Amino acid sequence: MSVPNALLGLLAHRPRHGYELHDAFEAMVGGEENWDIKPAQIYTTLARLEKKGLVVEEGVEQDGGPEKHIYTLTDAGWAELRAWFSQPVFSDHRRDEFFLKLMLSLVVEDGDPRRVIYVQRAGLYQQLHAITAQRIRVDPKLELAYVLLLDQAVMHLEADLRWLEMVEARLDEISRQPIPQPADRPRGRPPKNGEG
Amino acid sequence: MSIVKTEQLTKVYGEGATAVTALNHLNLDIQPGEFVAVMGPSGCGKSTLLHLVGGLDQPTSGRVTLDGQDLSGMKDDDLARMRRRRVGLVFQFFNLIPVLTAVENVALPLILDGTKQSEAEQRAESWLTRIGLSDRMAHRPDQLSGGQQQRVAIARALVAEPPLLLADEPTGNLDSRAADEIAVLLRQISEEWQRTVLMVTHDPRIAAHAGRIVFLKDGLVVDETRLSSNGRHEEQQVRQKLEVMS
Numbered sequence: 001m002s003v004p005n006a007l008l009g010l011l012a013h014r015p016r017h018g019y020e021l022h023d024a025f026e027a028m029v030g031g032e033e034n035w036d037i038k039p040a041q042i043y044t045t046l047a048r049l050e051k052k053g054l055v056v057e058e059g060v061e062q063d064g065g066p067e068k069h070i071y072t073l074t075d076a077g078w079a080e081l082r083a084w085f086s087q088p089v090f091s092d093h094r095r096d097e098f099f100l101k102l103m104l105s106l107v108v109e110d111g112d113p114r115r116v117i118y119v120q121r122a123g124l125y126q127q128l129h130a131i132t133a134q135r136i137r138v139d140p141k142l143e144l145a146y147v148l149l150l151d152q153a154v155m156h157l158e159a160d161l162r163w164l165e166m167v168e169a170r171l172d173e174i175s176r177q178p179i180p181q182p183a184d185r186p187r188g189r190p191p192k193n194g195e196g
Numbered sequence: 197m198s199i200v201k202t203e204q205l206t207k208v209y210g211e212g213a214t215a216v217t218a219l220n221h222l223n224l225d226i227q228p229g230e231f232v233a234v235m236g237p238s239g240c241g242k243s244t245l246l247h248l249v250g251g252l253d254q255p256t257s258g259r260v261t262l263d264g265q266d267l268s269g270m271k272d273d274d275l276a277r278m279r280r281r282r283v284g285l286v287f288q289f290f291n292l293i294p295v296l297t298a299v300e301n302v303a304l305p306l307i308l309d310g311t312k313q314s315e316a317e318q319r320a321e322s323w324l325t326r327i328g329l330s331d332r333m334a335h336r337p338d339q340l341s342g343g344q345q346q347r348v349a350i351a352r353a354l355v356a357e358p359p360l361l362l363a364d365e366p367t368g369n370l371d372s373r374a375a376d377e378i379a380v381l382l383r384q385i386s387e388e389w390q391r392t393v394l395m396v397t398h399d400p401r402i403a404a405h406a407g408r409i410v411f412l413k414d415g416l417v418v419d420e421t422r423l424s425s426n427g428r429h430e431e432q433q434v435r436q437k438l439e440v441m442s
Binding site for chain 2: 112114115117118121122125126128129132133135136137151154155158159161162165166168169170
């Protein structure tokens with residue numbers, strides 16, 4: 001999961017206290033509209049990173065209110081961050097809840113796969129409206145990175161919608177094919193080596 | 197007969213205190229071959245209108261008649277078939293399949309609908325030629341500019357010969373020259389080939405190419421301007437109308 005790595009990155013940029021980390025994270029991802037993270041999650045993640053020896057408390061800041069613990073990266077934290085930068089990030093599109101729902105709607109007694117597709121499409125369009133509206137509000141001359149982030153979301157949604165069209169066009173063919181079944185497995189204990 | 201007619205069309209998202217009315221008893225009549233741009237402030241209901249007209253979502257109340265057929269009474273199966281054959285969709289991004297050539301991308305919807313590959317590719321070539329891409333037929337998307345990819349996407353939307361083309365911010369991701377070219381092409385599609393084009397855009401420059409601009413606010417048509425001849429709307433006037441509304 002990327003939140004711990006993001007906190008390491010933000011602390012590598014400069015030492016900060018928990019609340020600053022929360023605000024910096026939110027600013028970096030383009031606001032809570034894009035990625036809502038609660039301060040409590042920041043604090044628990046920080047505690048976990050500290051326990052693992054990746055961050056360390058550097059000092060305490062006090063400006064009239066409660067004490068603010070400033071954190072910085074340890075050598076191990078830097079190593080972890082570099083390892084993160086050196087790895088690709090994947091989204092596994094094969095692990096798809098909608099696909100599972102569609103397949104099950106084909107097999108359960110009163111399942112209605114066309115309705116499942118219809119509802120999915122309407123939902124995707126609603127998301128598409130919302131993100132398009134958000135994108136139009138962003139100024140590309142000042143916030144190009146956010147424009148590109150939102151473009152990515154729009155591209156994915158539009159690709160999902162187009163894929164849905166393809167599924168719908170071939171739904172009759174899919175329903176005529178046999179339902180995927182588990183492979184036959186012999187009953188009982190597996191034979192020991194040399195047996196059978 | 198209208199190609200699109202909406203009567204008292206209403207769409208409410210959510211329920212109770214959080215309910216949002218996207219369209220509020222909206223009446224609109226579009227004639228075959230018209231090029232209509234829908235504009236308005238964010239949240240005015242313009243995209244919702246597009247999707248209800250295309251049978252992509254269901255209204256809360258009211259009615260959409262598309263090419264003489266009342267969508268509200270249709271079963272999901274019939275609606276899906278109607279949409280595939282009577283409505284072409286153009287998105288912001290082109291979403292062409294990277295490993296297929298322009299011809300193969302355009303032919304794909306026909307093949308999925310049961311047309312033989314040779315016939316589907318012949319029809320795809322014919323549309324690509326009409327929209328000015330005869331020298332790009334065998335190119336893959338990565339060998340085409342953004343504007344050319346959007347042209348291929350438009351040919352893909354037209355290949356099943358739908359009478360209605362719905363375009364949702366079709367120039368949102370193009371530079372201004374390519375965007376103008378796409379707007380000119382959409383106009384040509386309506387004027388020369390008598391397809392109806394219903395386009396949502398936030399860009400007054402692009403809307404200025406349409407034969408009619410409908411302005412929505414709070415889910416209602418609050419203004420509209422029509423062109424009587426082949427000219428263009430004054431972009432400045434469109435801009436002013438939008439400013440007054442928001």
